[in-house]
Amino acid sequence: MSNLTFTNERARALADFYSKRDLVAQRAATMDKLAITAGEAIIDIGSGPGFLSEDLAAATGPQGSVLGIDISEDLVAFSHTRATADWLGFQQADATALPVQADCFDVATCTQVLEYIPDALSVLTEIFRVLKPNGRAIIVATDWDTVAWHSEYPERMVQVMKAWEGHCAHPSLPRTLGPLLRTAGFQVTNVSMYPLVNDTYHSDRYSYGDSKLIHDYVANGGLVPKSTADAWLSELASLDAAGQYYFTSSRMFFSVRKPD
DSSP, X not given: OOSOOOOHHHHHHHHHHHTSHHHXXXXXXXXXXXXXXXXXXXXXXXXXXXXXXXXXXXXXXXXXXXXXXXXXXXXXXHHHHHOOOTTEEEEEOOTTXXXXXXXXXXXXXXXXXGGGOSOHHHHHHHHHHHEEEEEEEXXXXXXXXGOEEOOSOHHHHHHHHHHHGGGSXXXXXXXXXXXXXXXXXXEEEEEEEEEEEESSOOTTSHHHHHHHHHHHHHHXXXXXXXXXXXXHHHHHHHHHHTTOOOEEEEEEEEEEEOOX
């Protein structure tokens, strides 16, 4: 699926990352755009640690149902340990071959997932297949070239971030996502941007957790010398201590609908 793998330890680390306030706020924005009503059937594709699935289950209530799908056995197992609603379930599966019948969901979500799958069109075709006519979906993706991260060593920043792009199959997916969605048969009803802005390097902010993931990926994978990755990470804390820290990243929300 991608160049990132999830052991049980990494699954728990990812869950901790997704509990930070920036991503809690992003999930709230996602829920606002979806406007879930009681009784809807929902599929959450690439459900990860299951946090969005839990929010969806709370919104649809016991009259509805939520199925979280993820390729990682460890993430699915972790999600099962948290699930308390009888109408919320999780299943390990490939997003390009969803193990469900056609025309059976009112809503589909796919947040920060599609860019990790080489055959993105197959995923969108599957989402289209499993949605009911007039069903709706939201696709969330990042264009990693839009990240702005202050550094007094910009060449090193570029080196690290270019190496990090290898962690996903489509690091600039939003630029071509609209045509892909229309090819899959969707009507694109809205495209909007959700900004992540951090002016502090605090453990509760998105960029703090992201920097740890980036450091481990580029250093452990030998993509940049470990000394370079270490210096890059150390500078972020130094900039924060000097009151000079700045990070922004833009998430793109594509709201779509399956025609009647």
